[in-house]
Amino acid sequence: MNNPSEARARLIGGRAIRVDGVDKVTGRAQYPADLYRAGMLFARVLRSPHPHARVKAFDFSAAKAVPGVVGVFCGDDLPSPGLYGLNFADQSPLARTGGKVRYVGDGVAAVAAENPQAAEEALGLISVEYELLPVLRDMHSALAPGAPLMHENRPGNILHSARLRHGDIDAGFSAAKVIVEGTYRTPLVDHAVLQPESGLAYMGEDGRVNLWVATQWAEEDRRQIAEALAIPKEMIHEVVTTIGGAFGRREDISVQIVLCFLAIKTGRPVKLVFSRTESMLACTKRHPFEMHYRAGADEDGKLTAMKIELLADAGAYASTSLVVLNTAVTLATGAYEVPNVTVEAKAVHTNAPVTAAFRGFGSNQPNYAVEMILSRLAEALGMDSAEIRLRNILKTGSIMLTGQKLEGGVGALQSLEAGIAAAKELGLDWNRPRAEGRKRIGVGIACGCKNIGYSLGWDDHSGAVIEAWPDRAVVKIGVCDVGQGSNTIWAQITANELGLPLESVTVARNDSDVVPDSGSSSASRQTFVSGNAVLAAARDAAEKLRALGPEPAPGLLPAIGSYTYHAPTTYPLDPETGQSAKPNYGYGFGCQVAEVEVDIDTGETRVLRIIAAHDVGRAINMTNVEGQIEGGYLMSQGYSISEEYPLVDGKPRAASLAAYVLPTSLDAPEIVPVVVEEPDLYGPLGAKGIGEMTMLPTPGAIGAAIHTAVGVWLDELPMTPERILRAMGKL
């Protein structure tokens, strides 16, 4: 950074300081739990202690008798059916008499009280009679013939199946010189957002309910609240507060429906704040996958065939598991071109927490398996592990497993080459393990591919409205800035188009009365989709402002520019073949090189250095792009070596951060981000997305590095000391 102040001043591609930064460093930024309203009640939700049970009866009499308790409610107090869900409305916020609870943490009943102590006391006095039901502890139990049904309309406990046939799999394996296969497993993990779920709701004098909450998509919250409570969406006014991290966690309903219900029912403002334990018990997780891969390569290391089976654990309710499974299928061969592929995939219900969106959205798991397979094929061929990747990496013109031909904006080879070059410069060599006392140090390289945006025919769009005066502008857009810095780049793009200093552009609060719908902050889509909306709206506003002449009459101001951007059309997968001309309109690629130290006595693993080369199309804010690389890498390191939320017969062993091993500053290696800019064909100013891509190569890179260091191939995440020692034959 030769000239920091110049970099900060540069509007596109520089290091503008984030527009919400001062509020965050002074403590002025308000997250939902920071809101107070006179006369507000405190709510608590009773959660199921059982993984699978039918609710026979409720007795609220003792709870209601606690002084200060205003009401105790259950699903019977909601309209019927009173369900919500992102793909299918199958989840009730509170249990009904005769209804079922399907995981430990499922919502049962709710209390509203004058103070938190009364709410807590009442919670402990709610009596529920359960009839315990057999627990489906894992996918194989759920799939077994005769297994009890989680949902009556989902035979075999299968939520969704998908299959893919590309090329000629038998010919592919016949042409292979080496064939490698393996079963790979990934765990249930928690987003562990720093800010536990919380919100505030109150009735307005206009008879609408006002909800203040941290979410990823206000419009979708409102749709589900309206459906569950049988009220028009227009009666729900939602304001998005500052958000304390999301990573997919805030896509699903958490506090919203219960809060609106209690506010409407009591007529009082109501605040609901989850404890960390409640957040871990009740809220969504990443899908555990069990994957079987069989892959062949010819003598030149070219992949000839992959036969893939994917089982995804959908947990108790549907959420977005259907879409997650589809994502897994469309990305099941990772960053490589494979001419002959079959995929059989199923999403299966178990009595486990709801699995849903989590940074990567079903791409991380297959990508991990693919990278381990590539590394093992290289070993079988006696080929360099970077070389085999160079020979198979996707390029412009490549045909993906879905039959999609990649038109452009394919930064895969560039990311791989950048990773290789950076490794060479830093002296990281995946062919040269070394020993230092009881430590063995190895290096591993891996790639990754993740789609940008909504897929398979969904109309991915975003609206922006910009009000412009000669000396300032206001951007109105329905994007949730979850911490990635989206508000900042709208201000940058707008300032750049209008010729204004950054400080003169304000991004309006995400208020459903004020801003258009911009879709969710997910799928690494906002820079692309909303960036295009802002760019077009800003150009529209600039043109209108220019048309008013050099000294516009105040009555004619502001000039208002607006645009709704629709991303390029995508198409669903053929149900038999999984083929689609365009399942996604864009992809982001990455390559990571990990230097890992393993202690041969304890199995403890430390990542010493990581190179993370990621293709972003164009970096609009370089600091924020690096922030995504650094943060996404470390989250994926946790996924790779330490994080898991284990269940024993459907019951979590622990729901606290003491037991859930998140990376601290001492676990962070030296991170070398390399930003690759291969302009996207359709992204604003060539930019695309980065948020999820940064997680993909990590498990494969660390897994390969561990193999280089101590000679064992692991096939299950997290790669804990126990698993390493067991693989080494020491346990």
Add this chain to the structure above:
Amino acid sequence: MSLHRIKLTVNGRPIDATVPGSMTLLQFLRDELRLTGVKDGCAEGDCGACTVIFNARAAKSCLILAAQADGSEVMTIEGLAGGAEGALHPIQEAFLEMGAVQCGYCTPGMLLTAKAFLDANPHPTRDEARLAISGNLCRCTGYAKIVEAILLASERMHE
């Protein structure tokens, strides 16, 4: 339930209050004094989001009972800037310039840990800075720019 009278100084202001025995300092600061810059991330001492400066040392306010704070001096994030309206502490400036803030939830705790650390160790090494914040979890940044910001702040505070 027992009640306790406490007198303490918070961000330079004298406070005189009566608190239940079970109330934590975190709850007192947020719910009684409305200093909502102090964050609750777990209330169990695992995440560090609730860090305040308690008698010149960084401490997790969820692990201190309000009653224990009698006679103490507490600084929360609201007291860090101090001075003229709008003037930020060098550590706050450094966090902004280096991009050490993303969602911001860990930020108040991080800043106060950093301040207490730099007050005690004005010229730290990178490893010392990493160790100093090892009790503050961050899920967004990977800690990289936070550490750089602390090192930048240490230069600025002593130039």
